[in-house]
Structure formats: C-alpha cells, structure tokens
Amino acid sequence: FEVYGVPIIGTNDVWKGVLLVFHDITELKKLEQVRRDFVANVSHELKTPITSIKGFSETLLDGAMDDREALRQFLNIILQESERLQTLIQDLLDLSKIEQQGFNLSVEKVNVITIINEVITIVNRKAEEKNISILFEKDMEPIIIEADPYRLKQIFINIVSNALAYTTNNGSVAIKVTNDSSKVYIDIEDTGIGIEQSEIPRIFERFYRVDRARSRNSGGTGLGLAIVKHLVEAHKGLVTVESEVGKGSVFRFEFNKKFIEE
Ligand code: ADP
Numbered sequence: 001f002e003v004y005g006v007p008i009i010g011t012n013d014v015w016k017g018v019l020l021v022f023h024d025i026t027e028l029k030k031l032e033q034v035r036r037d038f039v040a041n042v043s044h045e046l047k048t049p050i051t052s053i054k055g056f057s058e059t060l061l062d063g064a065m066d067d068r069e070a071l072r073q074f075l076n077i078i079l080q081e082s083e084r085l086q087t088l089i090q091d092l093l094d095l096s097k098i099e100q101q102g103f104n105l106s107v108e109k110v111n112v113i114t115i116i117n118e119v120i121t122i123v124n125r126k127a128e129e130k131n132i133s134i135l136f137e138k139d140m141e142p143i144i145i146e147a148d149p150y151r152l153k154q155i156f157i158n159i160v161s162n163a164l165a166y167t168t169n170n171g172s173v174a175i176k177v178t179n180d181s182s183k184v185y186i187d188i189e190d191t192g193i194g195i196e197q198s199e200i201p202r203i204f205e206r207f208y209r210v211d212r213a214r215s216r217n218s219g220g221t222g223l224g225l226a227i228v229k230h231l232v233e234a235h236k237g238l239v240t241v242e243s244e245v246g247k248g249s250v251f252r253f254e255f256n257k258k259f260i261e262e
Contacts, residue, residue: 001025041207045088045221049081084219091223095206098230105148105234107259112143112152112184116175119156126164127173134160135174143179146259151231158224159188159251165218167192167248179257186253194245203241204229236260 004021056074064070097103120134127134163173171191178185195203195210202208207222209215215222232239235255243249 145257163190189250191248195243
C-alpha cells in the first residue's frame, strides 16, 4: 500500500483530523516487475548472440582466418547468430506493435484452407529435413471466415513451426479443420516431446520456455506463443492446449466466422 496523509483544517486553523488515503499498488508493483523482467530478458537474449559474434570475429582476426576450414566454420556461426538477432528483433517489434492499444487487424473474407496450405508450403523444407510428415486432407472445401489473413497465417506458422521443432525425426504433424454454421475449429497435433501439465499455463508468457537450450537450438526466440495469444485475442478467438509428455501436443483454435467488432 502507498499511504498519503492530508490534514483536514477547519475554520480558524483548527485541526479537524487527517485524511488517510490507502492506495493499493500491488497491481502496479506487479506490472513494474513484469516490465523489469522483460527488459532483463531482452538484454540477455540480445547479449548472447552478440557475445558469440564478437568472440568469433576476434578469434578470426587473431589468426584463425588463415585456416580455411576454421574461417568457414566461424563465419557460419557468425551468420547464424546474426540471423538469430534479426528474428529476435523482428519478433520484439511485432509483439510491441500487437500489444499496443488501438492495434488494428485488416479484416477481410479469408479462406482458412488456403491459409493452411500456404503455411504448409512455408514450413515444408523444415519438415523434409526432419522427415516429419504433415498430414492435411487434400482438396478440402473452402471455409470462409472474417479475419486478418496475414495475422492468421502468422498464428499458424508459429504453431506448425513449434510442432516441427519439438517433434523428433520421423514423427508427424496433423492439421484438422472443421466448422459449423458460426465457427471454424483448427487442431494442430504433433507426435512430439509434449509439455508437462504444470507448464501449459506458462508457455504463452513472453520468453517462457520449458527447455531453454532446446528452444535456442531450434531457433526459437521464446516469443512465438506470446504473439499467437495476442493475435488470437485480437480476433476474439480461443486457443487451448492438450499435451502428454513423450506422446505429443494438440493446439486447438476456435474462430468466429463473423468478426466481432469491439
Ligand atoms: P520458442 O521460440 O521457445 O519455441 P514459443 O513461445 O513458441 O517459444 O514456445 C514457448 C515454449 O513452449 C517452447 O520453448 C517450448 O518449451 C514449448 N512448446 C511450444 N510448442 C510446443 C510443442 N508443440 N511441443 C512441445 N513444447 C512446445
């Protein structure tokens, strides 16, 4: 609590008492802590690749570049770490834009089936590298909803990319789309590592990862699901997760066919 005291003075400068104002600042303090954690996280995430880029550049300049194999290997690391920085900055800018008040979707009529097919084309190379089959029924009838096509695509790219990242080689990712008169339901189911029940409520937090090293190795920034959550909320949709460790996870989405304005 923050407490203010204000003297109450009557006529002839007579003290009548003191007005005490108790201001509950728990929520403010919490927000302040969240903000501080966020800045600390961002700094850490930026520092790690920069340290690596600096270290490998210095080693090269100190003579390692005379060895052609080392030169190639170190330059590759420098390139990878730069790409990592680029992705992180892109995700940060995007998240800050989406979180801003007055963030606007560009809503139009969208065929969900087309969006899913485009997402599959984008992630296909990654799936092939790991020999993971993406199962999606061919030639589905169009399902038209009112949504922001760019943002809808972003949601599913993030989810399918995660499904691929957290599934070992030779697994599968199944995408199922159904609908009724008012809603469309999209399930993305993987045969991956799964998520502990107690972790599920936290995975949509910014920078929260169940396994930091694993996420980093798979190119994750820890912001993907935070972006997804905000975009689903902006569409007044719903996302839920079911998972079993060692078996796999299902990310379920529901969107209204008709977009509901504020
Ligand atoms: P990241 O960039 O680390 O993947 P996300 O915000 O996309 O960040 O996801 C947060 C965390 O949730 C991941 O680090 C991972 O631990 C967990 N996660 C997300 N999707 C899956 C999945 N399909 N299977 C298992 N774990 C997952």
